Amino acid sequence: MMRLKKYSLFVGLIILLAVLAIPGAAASDSTQPGYITVGLMPVAQFDAHYAAYSVVPTLVSFTDTSLGSTPMTYQWDFGDGSTSTNQNPTHSYIQRGTYTVTLTVKNAYGTDTAIKKDCISIGMAPKADFVANPTSGNVPMNIAFTDKSTGIATTWNWNFGDGTGSTEQNPAHTYWTAGVYTVTLTVSNDYGSSYSTKNQYITIVGNLVSKFSANPATGKAPLTVTFTDLSLGTPTTWNWDFADNMTSTVQNPSHTFKTAGLYKVNLTVTRGTDTDSSIQTLNVGGVPQVDFVGNPRSVSTGDMVQFTDTSLNSPASWAWNFGDTATSTNQNPSHSYQVKGIYTVTLSAQNTNGIGTETKKGYINVGIPPTADFIPVIAPYVIGKVPMSVNFIDKSTGLPSSWNWNFGDGSTSADQNPSHVYQTKGIYTVTLTVKNTFGSDTMVKKGLISVGNGGGADFSASATTVGVGWIVSFTDLSTFAPTQWSWDFGDGTTGLGPKPDHVYHTIGVYDVSLTASSPYFTDSVTKKQYITVLNIPRADFVADKTRGGAPMNVTFTDKSSNGPTSWKWDFGDGATSTDQNPSHTYTTLGSYTVTLTASNVNGQDSTTKVNYIITTLAPVAAFSADRRVGNAPFLVQFTDMSSNNPTSWKWNFGDSATSTEQNPRHIYQAEGSYNVSLTVTNQYGSDTSYKSGISAPTIAAAPTTVSVTAAPTTAATVVATTIPMTTQAPLPAAVSVVASVIAMLAIVSAKRK
Template identity: 25%
Template sequence: MKKFITLLLLVLTAFSFTAKAQPGTVCNADFSFQFVTGTTVKFTPVVIGDSINTFHHWSFGDGNAASIPLPTHIYTANGTYSVMHIIYKVNPNGVFVCADSVVKTIVIQQAACNLQAYFTWQRDSLDWNKILFQNQSLPYDATDSIRWNFGDGTPAITGLVGSLSAPTHVYANAGTYNVCIRVKKNNNTSTTPCVSEICKTVVVAQPCNLVANFSWTSTTANPLVIAFQNLSVPLSSTDSIRWTFGDGTSSLDVTPTHTYLQPGTYTVCLRVKKNGNATGTTPCVREICKTIVIQSPCNILPNFSMHRDSVNPRKIYFTNLTITSTANAIVKWSFGDGTYASTWNAVHEYAQPGTYIVCLTVQITPNCVKQTCDTIVIPNPAPNCKDLSKFKFEKFAGDNQKYKFIPDYISNDITYTWTFGDGTGSHDVIATHRYTQPGLYIACLTAWRGPNCASTTCKEIRVLPQINCDSINVLYNYQRDPLVPNKIYFYANANWPILDQTWTISKLSPATTPAVILHQNNPVYVFHDTGYYRVCLKAITLGGCVKEFCKVIRIENVVSNVCELQAFPNPTSSIINVNVFLAQSSMIDTYIYNTLNVLVREKHQQGVAGNNLVSVNVNDLVPGLYTIKVKYGGKICYARFNKL
């Protein structure tokens, strides 16, 4: 090697390095070059090396050199450089053969750092605190480095532009943040780094989804007192609240109660402000106003008095004692027998004796209506003297030998004397007596109203011995209607007289409706759904024994829209009942008509889903045949009964 270097130096001294290779010579120093980057150049000689006896030398013009066939050189500065290539050959014996040199000019012009860092951001559509960032820096390569700093104290994230151009960051709190992006070009050949950075203010604010709303109600005792209810959502304990009531007053309470001094129309406003907003964000404030009408206080107190006519005890005089502030008050009397009047004072004659509830309704305004009610008893007319002693008797349910004796006509002007046929008696108006032995007795009542008005009535009483309840058997049979298979006729049977029947009908699994209870004898019932039902009869027999018998009945088919009513007890002397089944709650309107189709009773009650027992007092109706009409759930059903 030392020999080659020495020989090369001699050749370099002997030849002019600017001379070109001669045509036809074995040595040719010509070369080409290629820019890898703006400052990196790759050199390629024409003769790369045909043997181990061919040598190359390069001088790059910037003080650097190389002795390899294919060098790549990096220039550190812009400029014009003369690049010399020398080729030298010797034979295998080391004897000089030929040499050549070529010089070419290279211009290095490194590009300026024109990188401009930039980014955009937007809020996530679902999460207000999630921010989507997008790198918009130009020009950039996927191999450039990038660093994001989100300004909330979390560690900055770094990486390559190709994989970190669109990060997502979730902020823990609302606020204003200084977000910075720094981009560095990694393929820069200059000694000066190519770096660009930009910062922007990012405002993270919770969206204002506040909805202000309120309601109000007036108090029953004083309509000038209004209770307001704040219905704003979402509402927090830190929110600021301000009410203005339209009368010059205000309140900071969440749910205030306000007393107006005068009735009238007012505009009430509620303003709600969220206090948790970050600095620099738009305040979250909502306000709503509503018009309310304040009514005058309803201070009327309805009151009335009543007295009987001196000649006709069924004729009653009603006097309205209500004090009002206006002469335009509307008055309505309800006399309890299905009749009404609208005069200030009223006179009414009752057709039948009985107990009636009389109501007086006074209306000052549509929102000021008050009512008061009282009870009046219309007595039976006094019978003639020979009927004063008529009476009835009742046996106690749990004791065959105990009886109650009741006069048909009771008055404080009459003296009552009872004899029970066993040597005992009583002067009580309504007497109770227990016979010590079973047997046949004659009980008598003597009623004395004066020296010229007295009578005695006697009745035979058969007193039965106490019954051994264990010896009594109760059961029932049933029969399906041939046309309506879900209509069942029930018949109770026993080896001892049955005085009272209570039927309980319960649907087995699934139990979708409450149990139906029928307090009547041998009922007819229409089932409203298919399935299995447990039907139980609870019977009270003569002598007070209580027995129960149950069966399971299967309903396989249902005929819909069957309008079946059974009035019970039938005949009746005081109360008439019907069972009404409702699929869902609704009003039940009941009307009773006489044979002339005149309405003599009506009743309206709110029904519930399931069975409803409707009972109407018919005690004061005259004996005869009546029709009961029931309207419910879009149906109108009828039944008939006899009034004793």
């Protein structure tokens, strides 16, 4: 009987400690921000909603959006002397004014307070404020502007400092030229307006581009070469690698190559965290100077192309790559292509002094019609004058064999890159039609050339027939060097600057006007019915995965807007599809550019994602955890699920701990939310998988149970009750220790009996 009383005492102590230490409430059912969750302190946050800001009284609804483990308690201070303990209260403000609202939330892990200064404005003019992210970068740089004004604003007017503006509340803007820009936001409502100006707020620097010259670039060994840095973007450091185990950090070094060979000289330039590299190959000594010709360069499938080696320095062996996986070691091989396409051809030639290589991109056209394109080049000193000479540069692709130019003034040309003199003032549309044996294409550039006009205003658009929601880029073509521009886009909106972007939101035909001014001259031009807006699709898509080992099956999902009715996919490996959401298997290693063209009766739009799909021998990181939510200390078994045979692993568990095991176990000692990453590596490269809590599982509201066996009347076995448990909070350390000691004493005592 005494033994039974002892055991009952032990059991009672254990039950009492468990009831006191373990919260009875269900665990949070909200998604937590970390991949591994070990109890969360609260993060106070809230929203306020009210329809009328200009009447008194005004009823405001407050919505709690706080994060953290539940249950929570709430304490509101509405800024006018009133308070509430409801989670989502409503409050009536009975006087005009601007009020600061405070919410304090509390749970088992701690307390947090959110204060929104001047967030309620009743019958008051707004106070302008804003932030931008980022505030610096390289051109072109897209900046997201966020309105932070207090009070109720009904209109917003942004001036981005580069001659452009916006009336959106939270616009995004692209800076296309380097400079330091001052930004102003003006906000208003029925009671008044205010503005906020941030001087020299946005800093845009030019792109960093590595570039250099070598003089001489070839010659007999030993050869001394003077290198001249021609890089753009104002680099601050230079690192030269001369490919003969010698380097330099001088901006414009001289270097002597002592032995014959082909040297791939690399210049890496740096500015802050930006870096760029460029390579030139120098021929020192008798290494083959590789070159070749192919005839004909435009053929049908199955036709033969004769390749002829024209390399210098007497190569003794040759290695050809015809771009369609076929190769040859003949000096002058013949080859026929079996699939339509544009092919890049490479020849490597070798002699006793070394190997030289020549690659000609897009060299052979097999059954593909050309695509027309061109640019005008005008000397600055003839702009705006009569007569005016213009050089036209053909930029067409697809190896056209003939060119037909119409300069818009009655003159034509069949040259590839013609020069033309305009004799009369006017604005001229230029047309280029290119042909080859497989078809033709025409490019029309409306109002491209402005001649004379007394310094006339002129402009062009990136497209004149567009879909709803498309971005139209306008470009000033005025010939008198204006310094101010005022645009009327014909839909009730206006713009500033020499190159504004504009979006038309409604179907229609719009006139566009530009008024351009300089200190000495102002001129206006209106182009009637210039922009036609139709319900043309806006092509977009995503893939369920973009990297992996071959063969790799990829499912593509159409995300196009404006109601497309047909789809044309080019998967980048020669395969196509007309399904809306196709699946495609990539069977060989490589990087693939994917294009989707979405169409309906009004037109079509294409989007191309360059090197979007990559199949590789490098590993693709992936992992899982056996459990993701629990009490501290919390043991997690991580399992590597990476593909393509990684040979090394580096884990970061998010709590400063790491591991190089393939499948590590880790104990989280403290409460918190942890993001986990795994980097895997093999001889071909490395990859990293980073997991946050976007897909974190919810914690079930139903409690789990721990059974403690009750003592039977005839034996000294410990038994008895069921205690509710949740994973919301760990036991306090002291309670855990005491409970463990009591339990162990009970077990030891039972064994002795």
